[in-house]
Amino acid sequence: xxxxxxxxxxxxxxxxxxxxxxxxxxxxxxxxxxxxxxxxxxxxxxxxxxxxxxxxxxxxxxxxxxxxxxxxxxxxxxxxxxxxxxxxxxxxxxxxxxxxxxxxxxxxxxxxxxxxxxxxxxxxxxxxxxxxxxxxxxxxxxxxxxxxxxxxxxxxxxxxxxxxxxxxxxxxxxxxxxxxxxxxxxxx
Numbered sequence: 001x002x003x004x005x006x007x008x009x010x011x012x013x014x015x016x017x018x019x020x021x022x023x024x025x026x027x028x029x030x031x032x033x034x035x036x037x038x039x040x041x042x043x044x045x046x047x048x049x050x051x052x053x054x055x056x057x058x059x060x061x062x063x064x065x066x067x068x069x070x071x072x073x074x075x076x077x078x079x080x081x082x083x084x085x086x087x088x089x090x091x092x093x094x095x096x097x098x099x100x101x102x103x104x105x106x107x108x109x110x111x112x113x114x115x116x117x118x119x120x121x122x123x124x125x126x127x128x129x130x131x132x133x134x135x136x137x138x139x140x141x142x143x144x145x146x147x148x149x150x151x152x153x154x155x156x157x158x159x160x161x162x163x164x165x166x167x168x169x170x171x172x173x174x175x176x177x178x179x180x181x182x183x184x185x186x187x188x
Contacts, residue, residue, distance in 0.1 A: 004044030012039045014115040015067040022111025027074035060119045064112045
């Protein structure tokens with residue numbers, strides 16, 4: 001389940017990122033949440049065993065087309081038409097072909113191609129890369145634990161502040177003020 005959740009989340013994130021980079025409009029957050037849930041569910045269902053590379057490429061290509069269509073349908077005012085241009089009515093077939101090709105410009109195609117390649121690489125090699133990163137982090141943490149800890153820094157002792165001897169003028173002034181202080185009856 002964890003692999004399926006990671007694959008579905010990665011698929012949706014990369015498709016949305018590159019869709020916007022390719023000039024598309026981002027759908028509302030609620031729609032993105034629905035796409036993530038659907039992608040995770042599908043990835044969990046079909047990802048019980050590791051698919052072959054051709055099957056993985058096909059699955060990612062289909063997911064890019066479906067997600068592009070979903071992004072377009074939820075982020076703009078796309079009107080779906082039945083074959084022949086009539087509006088949808090009971091018994092008519094739904095054609096999503098024009099929506100998938102709505103951004104047939106080179107930037108959108110290249111963006112979804114890049115998202116597809118990164119998704120295939122992420123699904124195919126992501127778990128091994130994460131394991132190697134976890135092992136490297138473990139080695140670093142073990143080595144850091146073995147390093148001797150430096151002694152805690154102590155605050156420097158404060159130097160005793162000794163009063164400076166008062167100069168003769170300051171001493172005379174203080175003595176005259178101090179001697180003359182007091183009630184007026186005793187001052188005379």
